Amino acid sequence: MEKNKSSWMMLVVLLVLSLVAGACSKPAADGNQGSSGSGEGGNLIIAIKDDPKTFNPIYAGDSMSLTIGNALFAPLISVNDGKQTFVLAESLTASDDLTTFTLKLREGLLWHDGQALTADDVVFTFNSLLDESQHSYFRSSFVLEGKPIEVSKVDDRTVQFVLPQASAAFESSLVQIRPIPKHIYEGEADLEKSEKNYNPVGSGPFKFKEYRAGEYVLVERSDHYHDGKAKLDSITFRVAKDNSSAVLALQNGELNLLRIEPQDYDKVNASGKANILMFPSGGVTTMVFNLNIDVMKNKEVRQAIVHAIDKEELIKAGFSSTDFAIPATSIFSPGTLHLKTGVKTYDYDPDKSRDMLKAAGAEGLTIRFAYFNASTPETNMALYLQQKLKEVGIQVELIPLDGAALGQKALNKDNTDYDMSFGGYSMGFEPDAYKVLYLSDAAYNYSHYKNAQFDQMWHEAAVETDAEKRGKLYEQIQELSAEEVSTYPIAYGNTIIAVDSKFGGLDEAVPKSVVLFDDFSKLYKE
Numbered sequence: 088m089e090k091n092k093s094s095w096m097m098l099v100v101l102l103v104l105s106l107v108a109g110a111c112s113k114p115a116a117d118g119n120q121g122s123s124g125s126g127e128g129g130n131l132i133i134a135i136k137d138d139p140k141t142f143n144p145i146y147a148g149d150s151m152s153l154t155i156g157n158a159l160f161a162p163l164i165s166v167n168d169g170k171q172t173f174v175l176a177e178s179l180t181a182s183d184d185l186t187t188f189t190l191k192l193r194e195g196l197l198w199h200d201g202q203a204l205t206a207d208d209v210v211f212t213f214n215s216l217l218d219e220s221q222h223s224y225f226r227s228s229f230v231l232e233g234k235p236i237e238v239s240k241v242d243d244r245t246v247q248f249v250l251p252q253a254s255a256a257f258e259s260s261l262v263q264i265r266p267i268p269k270h271i272y273e274g275e276a277d278l279e280k281s282e283k284n285y286n287p288v289g290s291g292p293f294k295f296k297e298y299r300a301g302e303y304v305l306v307e308r309s310d311h312y313h314d315g316k317a318k319l320d321s322i323t324f325r326v327a328k329d330n331s332s333a334v335l336a337l338q339n340g341e342l343n344l345l346r347i348e349p350q351d352y353d354k355v356n357a358s359g360k361a362n363i364l365m366f367p368s369g370g371v372t373t374m375v376f377n378l379n380i381d382v383m384k385n386k387e388v389r390q391a392i393v394h395a396i397d398k399e400e401l402i403k404a405g406f407s408s409t410d411f412a413i414p415a416t417s418i419f420s421p422g423t424l425h426l427k428t429g430v431k432t433y434d435y436d437p438d439k440s441r442d443m444l445k446a447a448g449a450e451g452l453t454i455r456f457a458y459f460n461a462s463t464p465e466t467n468m469a470l471y472l473q474q475k476l477k478e479v480g481i482q483v484e485l486i487p488l489d490g491a492a493l494g495q496k497a498l499n500k501d502n503t504d505y506d507m508s509f510g511g512y513s514m515g516f517e518p519d520a521y522k523v524l525y526l527s528d529a530a531y532n533y534s535h536y537k538n539a540q541f542d543q544m545w546h547e548a549a550v551e552t553d554a555e556k557r558g559k560l561y562e563q564i565q566e567l568s569a570e571e572v573s574t575y576p577i578a579y580g581n582t583i584i585a586v587d588s589k590f591g592g593l594d595e596a597v598p599k600s601v602v603l604f605d606d607f608s609k610l611y612k613e
Contacts, residue, residue: 212267541567
């Protein structure tokens with residue numbers, strides 16, 4: 088990177104639902120079709136747990152939309168394991184005072200329809216997500232102490248960002264953004280609900296071909312990808328909701344790539360028909376208290392509930408063993424800058440739980456607990472919670488929901504349909520990314536926890552350029568979150584991907600949590 092001060096970059100991806108399950112119906116195309124036998128051609132069939140929520144990357148927050156969007160839309164910059172790679176961008180230069188950043192695009196970039204991708208598109212993208220009426224959750228990353236950044240075109244390949252004040256987090260935030268085409272969306276009153284989202288024009292290695300709701304999304308190789316044509320002819324993202332059926336389909340060759348659950352690891356591994364990739368997800372599986380419910384506003388009740396849970400037993404119930412997940416110690420993941428160890432914990436202590444419930448006047452409490460019904464880990468953990476909370480006098484009504492219903496309820500800021508749920512996210516290296524989950528007015532604040540002091544900590548940390556002071560602010564954030572326990576961190580899990588052994592290029596494509604691979608163009612059929 089061209090700049091005078093060191094900087095940190097991060098990948099931010101947001102999981103609306105924490106755990107992935109799969110199933111299968113007949114693919115749109117045969118996984119063997121079109122193979123030339125030379126490492127080029129063919130169709131890769133990837134299982135996804137549900138329909139994508141959007142094809143517009145400035146609204147993508149669920150794993151399905153992010154995964155498909157990774158094939159359709161290229162980022163400005165990508166980061167893997169702390170190492171940055173320029174993608175659409177060629178360079179990024181910062182002023183000495185960290186208030187002005189100049190981004191240079193690669194020469195000759197094209198959209199899938201052959202139109203030039205220029206600075207106008209980048210400026211349009213940022214102005215769109217900064218427009219409050221467009222409701223992009225990315226907006227908070229580019230508003231500093233209540234003031235939005237200013238974005239302007241210098242020339243066709245150059246964009247200038249002027250910040251209202253210095254920020255240590257700005258560069259990291261850029262990694263989140265995948266530009267959208269101005270010539271497609273200009274004039275649309277509501278980008279989130281635009282019909283043009285259903286025929287997306289992107290800049291990634293694959294272009295949109297067809298979407299059949301509840302069945303599949305088909306993308307084809309683009310002739311205009313800046314890094315050369317993809318090796319595969321196409322990718323089919325198959326909606327697959329039943330996990331057992333998906334595993335069988337993988338073994339039968341009807342699916343080629345599946346994110347598998349820990350319970351299926353031994354079965355898939357023993358079949359010898361797939362290469363299994365396992366690596367830290369960089370994410371946090373959580374239990375979320377809904378503070379729209381009066382009883383859940385009581386901190387002592389929340390603390391009493393987590394004292395009734397043996398976290399290691401809960402993890403074994405959901406993930407089979409600690410080979411696949413370890414206890415989480417913070418709302419930040421292990422790869423996050425300024426992760427603090429030693430924040431307040433809640434030992435398994437049912438007697439203390441009962442005493443706290445009694446003191447809070449919450450004896451005989453009944454809780455409605457929502458979870459993703461297609462996820463074996465979530466189902467098993469929900470059953471465990473029902474039994475453990477019963478031991479301290481709490482009755483748990485389980486509410487299994489499909490992904491669409493759970494996501495819709497979770498995004499409703501006035502949600503009172505359940506008292507607790509599971510959640511999860513993978514936010515990357517930069518801690519500022521987490522504020523979209525925890526600010527009082529954040530769209531993804533599923534706990535609906537509101538605390539002006541907490542908000543101010545996040546805002547101050549975002550613009551603090553002194554590393555020591557910034558670190559202390561994030562430590563305070565983690566400490567306050569642990570005390571308030573509106574969101575209870577459960578586990579740091581592993582991502583497990585099974586890939587049909589007929590497909591190669593896995594290392595070159597770079598396995599990546601949430602989106603499966605950093606660059607789908609490098610995958611090929613052997």
